[in-house]
């Protein structure tokens with residue numbers, strides 16, 4: 567059985583992550599109500615986020631996620647990108663650029679939630 571992903575369940579997990587460090591202290595981190603969550607089928611990328619002009623869109627590929635831990639890790643990764651943007655730390659470049667601010671958040675996120683930083687980005 568594949569993981570029964572829904573945008574609503576991802577939004578709830580987003581709010582869980584947002585309630586804890588490292589995102590809790592970032593006042594500009596948008597509430598889930600202001601973020602669009604999409605389930606896509608992409609074989610090349612597991613997750614990504616994009617500024618749509620008025621909100622962030624976070625997409626999760628059903629082809630890349632079949633367990634909650636995987637979803638929690640990839641959602642946290644995309645939230646580090648959102649945090650970069652809203653705090654003015656986006657280093658520019660393409661989506662594969664992970665700057666110093668991202669790496670600092672990633673290290674804290676992985677430590678708190680028990681993810682392997684070496685697999686995080």
Ligand SMILES: [Zn+2]
Nearest residue numbers: 661662664687
């Ligand atoms: Zn990334």
